[in-house]
Amino acid sequence: MRSTFVFLSFFILSACDWRSNPIDSMFDTYIERIANVQDEPPMPLEPNQNIILPPKRELYTDVAPITLGLLDSYELRKCDLFNLIADKNSSLGKVQDPFRNFDYQVNVIEGLNLCLQSQDISSVLKAQLTPILMQKMEQLPIHFSNLVFTSEAMRAQLSGYNWVDEDIKVIPSTLKGALETLEMYAESLSSTSQNLSFSTLVSIQETLNKQTVLGRLNYSLVNATHKLKTTTSQLNANDQNIVCAKGRDKTRFNILRNVFQSYYVDKLQPYLANLDSQYLSIEPFLTFTETTHPIYTYPIRDNHANFRGAIQQHVGYWKTLFERCGAAPSR
Structure with a gap:
C-alpha cells in the first residue's frame, strides 16, 4: 500500500514538472544555477501574469x-x-x-x-x-x-495565457x-x-480569432521582464560573493561565466531576441490599440519598453562584472 502511495506521489510530481512550460524551465534553471555559484538561495520568480482585458x-x-x-x-x-x-x-x-x-x-x-x-x-x-x-x-x-x-x-x-512557442520565429x-x-x-x-x-x-x-498571437506576445514580454528583473536582482544582491581580485581564486567567477554563456547567451538570449523581432515586425500596426478607446490603452507598447529596459539592465550587470574581473564574456 505504501509503495503504491509513493509511486502515485512520484507520478503526480512528475506530471506537474512535465506540464511546466520550457520557457519557465529555462528561467528557473538560469536563476538556480546563478544562486548555486553564489552559494545563496535563489530569489523566487513571480508567478506568470496573464493578459486579461477589462470586462x-x-x-x-x-x-x-x-x-x-x-x-x-x-x-x-x-x-x-x-x-x-x-x-x-x-x-x-x-x-x-x-x-x-x-x-x-x-x-x-x-x-x-x-x-x-x-x-x-x-x-x-x-x-x-x-x-x-x-x-x-x-x-x-x-x-x-x-x-x-x-x-x-x-x-x-x-488576451494571453501562455508563452510564444520557441519554434515560432515570425508573425x-x-x-x-x-x-x-x-x-x-x-x-x-x-x-x-x-x-x-x-x-x-x-x-x-476569422484570422484575428484563430491566430491569437498578439496576446501571447504581450504575455511573453511581461513575464520575461519580471523574471529578468528578479534574476538581475539576484546577481546584484550577491555580487560581493564573486571574487576576482588579483591573486584570489577565480573559480567561482569562471563557473558563473559559464552559466552566463550556457544558459543566457545560448538559450535565453535567442528567445528574447525573437520576441523583440516579432514585436518590431508588427509595431507599426499597433497604434489602434492605444488610440481607439476613450479611456483604455492596451499596454503592449509600454510592456515592450519595459522588456527592453530589463534586458539592458541584465546585460549591464554582466558587462560590469566582466570589466571588474578583466575577462571576456565567452568561456
Whole structure:
C-alpha cells in the first residue's frame, strides 16, 4: 500500500514538472544555477501574469440610436439604401456581432453619401439625410472601439495565457495583414474626411480569432521582464560573493561565466531576441490599440519598453562584472 502511495506521489510530481512550460524551465534553471555559484538561495520568480482585458461592460460604449423612420421613403430605393436598412431591421440584423455591425455602419454611410449625390433624390429628403450622415460619421469611431475591445475575435487576439512557442520565429503574414487593416481603419477614422473607402472587416474576423498571437506576445514580454528583473536582482544582491581580485581564486567567477554563456547567451538570449523581432515586425500596426478607446490603452507598447529596459539592465550587470574581473564574456 505504501509503495503504491509513493509511486502515485512520484507520478503526480512528475506530471506537474512535465506540464511546466520550457520557457519557465529555462528561467528557473538560469536563476538556480546563478544562486548555486553564489552559494545563496535563489530569489523566487513571480508567478506568470496573464493578459486579461477589462470586462466587456467596462469597455463597451453605448451608441445613441438614430431614428431612421424617414428611410421608409420610397425614394431611398433609388440609391440602394432602402434594402440595407430593411436587412438591419430584420431579426438577424438586430443581433449582428461587432464586425458585421461595423460593416453595416460603413455601408450606411456610403449609402447616405450616394443618396446625397444622386439627382434622383429630392432636396427635401437630402436636407433630412445630411444631419443623419453627420451623426453616423461621428458614431463610427465608437462602433470601431466596440469592435476592437468587445468583439469575441479581438478579445481572443488581445488576451494571453501562455508563452510564444520557441519554434515560432515570425508573425503569420495573414495576421500582420489583418492588424494592418485595423490600423488603416483607425487612421481613416481619425481624419475629418467623409470619403471613407473600407473593405469589409468581416473578412479578417476569422484570422484575428484563430491566430491569437498578439496576446501571447504581450504575455511573453511581461513575464520575461519580471523574471529578468528578479534574476538581475539576484546577481546584484550577491555580487560581493564573486571574487576576482588579483591573486584570489577565480573559480567561482569562471563557473558563473559559464552559466552566463550556457544558459543566457545560448538559450535565453535567442528567445528574447525573437520576441523583440516579432514585436518590431508588427509595431507599426499597433497604434489602434492605444488610440481607439476613450479611456483604455492596451499596454503592449509600454510592456515592450519595459522588456527592453530589463534586458539592458541584465546585460549591464554582466558587462560590469566582466570589466571588474578583466575577462571576456565567452568561456
